[in-house]
Amino acid sequence: MIRPALTALAIILALPAAAETRVPQSQAEIALGFAPLVKEAAPAVVNIYAKVVRQVQQRRRSPFMNDPFFDDFFRGFAEPQPRVENSLGSGVILSADGIVVSNYHVVGSATEIRVVTADRREYNARVILGDKASDLAILQLEEAEGLPHLDLRNSDEVQVGELALAIGNPFGVGQTVSSGIISGLARTGMGAGDGFGYYIQTDAPINPGNSGGALIDVNGDLIGINTRILSRSGGSNGIGFAIPANLVKEFVAQARSGAEEFQRPWAGMAGQPVDADLAASLGMDLPEGMVVSDLHAESPFAKAGFRAGDVITHVDGEVVNSPSEMVFRMSVAGLGDMSVITRLRGGEREEIEVPMIVAPDQPPANPVQLDEKTALPGLTVARVNPQVIARLGLPLSAEGVVVTDPGPYAGRGGVQAGDQLLAVNGQAVASTDDVYAILAGSGRWIQLDLNRHGRRMALRFRL
Known part of the structure; x- marks a missing residue:
């Protein structure tokens, strides 16, 4: 990566404390600014267009739908209809062969991803590793080679007060550069509901569409990935957050190793x-x-x-x-x-x-998905072990059997992933086989006794 010398910037901002600030002495000093830095770094920041297709069930039903006379009029009326959602974000190229990092909330659910570079080249892309908790996703561009890219800086060396530039595509207006400083480090509690958030704070303006864009230092190295703002109005108020480059580095390493999901060490x-x-x-x-x-x-x-x-x-x-x-x-x-x-x-x-180890899958979780022979087909349960505890965020003291996927029927009745299953129809369950056996021989009424976040509850179903 070429490191442009910011001569004018150094003259203005890096004077000894005892010296007096002076005005630039030449037209070159006035004109230089951040231009060389942006010229080198901006080509590595891309626009990302993600398409998500969801099946939406029609809720309204007509009393004439089952009438043979009106059958042709209502054909397909209540069937699931596709709804296309488009999202716009930014990304950063990290290697010449097309490894790109962005936010999970930009591309995590996408069925189609199109990446456009600063010079208007377009590439299809696929997510090769994503993690909702960390809000990071690694993309691979198809048939890419020789691309400009940014180097990752050791984000533990970043200091409050350093100059920083944010590059992205705010509001879809096109690639935009904003400047500021690093205004805080080790910011936590800003995560997406999971408590994993750990961020670098900057006052460089970040707006919708900047998500996944680059936060760089004055050497053009990547400090972090812009991910969210703190705002009551939805616009930038000078408090933005970026995911540190050191975590991005670990994501890239696991993506290149072929990991299907991000593995973080388990503390237990x-x-x-x-x-x-x-x-x-x-x-x-x-x-x-x-x-x-x-x-x-x-x-x-x-x-x-x-x-x-x-x-x-x-x-x-x-x-x-x-x-x-x-x-x-x-x-x-x-x-x-x-x-x-x-x-x-x-x-x-x-x-x-x-x-640093992964949560052990011992004793074996033995997951079981109930089939059509049971009263709640699609319900998936597993034995609680360290791996299940880590994946579902259960208390360390959790034991017994837990719901990992409620399926369509139990889900409509209020069952949620992470519910600990205490009893079925009044019979205590100690294993996933117990759940299958009881629900395979149940009558018209079913009662599930659950523990959810320390609160016991009972749900009843009528078949």
């Missing part, structure tokens, strides 16, 4: 930030880190000697102050390696190596 642990009151109760001088509140028996942290009440302050030398930061640091570390965890216990700090 619950915790909370250490605030002032909690720090005082733990005998800490200052509030820092994340205190462990619970551990699964199979957690690699539990096996490494961690216990409830321990405070984790760093992962591989990087500060951790919340569960979201912990998830991010472990995701960046990747699978298969050992990470150095800094633990604070009884006022003593210790560095402990913990293996």
Whole structure:
């Protein structure tokens, strides 16, 4: 990547504190600005057009629909009708052979993806790895070669106050560049309902259509992927968020390895930030880190000697102050390696190596999808194990049988994925085979006793 020298910018902004600011001394200094940087970086930012086709069931029914006389008039009236939705976003080319990163919310559900480069070349694309929780998707452009691309910067080196440029396609008006600074780091709690959000904050204006676009530094390296804004009006108010480049790097590595879904290391642990009151109760001088509140028996942290009440302050030398930061640091570390965890216990700090592993599928989940011989065909249940807990976000103490897919009938009755199935028709269930056996011999009424987010409920169905 060519790194343009921003001479005028350096003259204006990088003066010693004691010096006086001076005006540019030549026409060249006035004209230079960010132009060389944009000229080199912008060709690697693309527009993405995604099409989603959904089947929508017609809700209104006519009393004449079953009348033979009106049959031709109402043919196909209540059948599912396709509805086409189009979305517009941005993406960043990361390699000459057409690896592109964007947001999952731009392309994750797309049935057709078209990518247009800055020089108006068009490519068909497919998602080779996507993850809704992280809001990232990796695309492969078809028959692409020799494309301009951006290098990934180590986002842990980014500092508040650095200059940054946001490049994307806001509101579909065409490729647009906006400038600002890095205004915050390690922003959490902005995720899409899953708590995995960990962002770089910038005041460079970001608007709808910028999603998936590039946030770059003054060397033209990619700092992060623009993903969302904080706004009451829907427009940019100077608070935008980008997914750090280090997480993008791990996504690209897993995509190139052929992974079908993004694998993040499993902690098997619950915790909370250490605030002032909690720090005082733990005998800490200052509030820092994340205190462990619970551990699964199979957690690699539990096996490494961690216990409830321990405070984790760093992962591989990087500060951790919340569960979201912990998830991010472990995701960046990747699978298969050992990470150095800094633990604070009884006022003593210790560095402990913990293996980065996927949640084990032990004991086997043994998923079972009910068939037409049962009362609720399509309902899928599985035995709770660490892998199921991680995938469905269940409490670490969860056990027994859980619904992984309610299917069409149970879903209409209110059953949701993640519901723990306690009993069917008053009979306790301990395995997926129990569920099948009971529902295969049920009568006209069915009752499911469930545990949903710690709240017990009963749902009744009439066949």
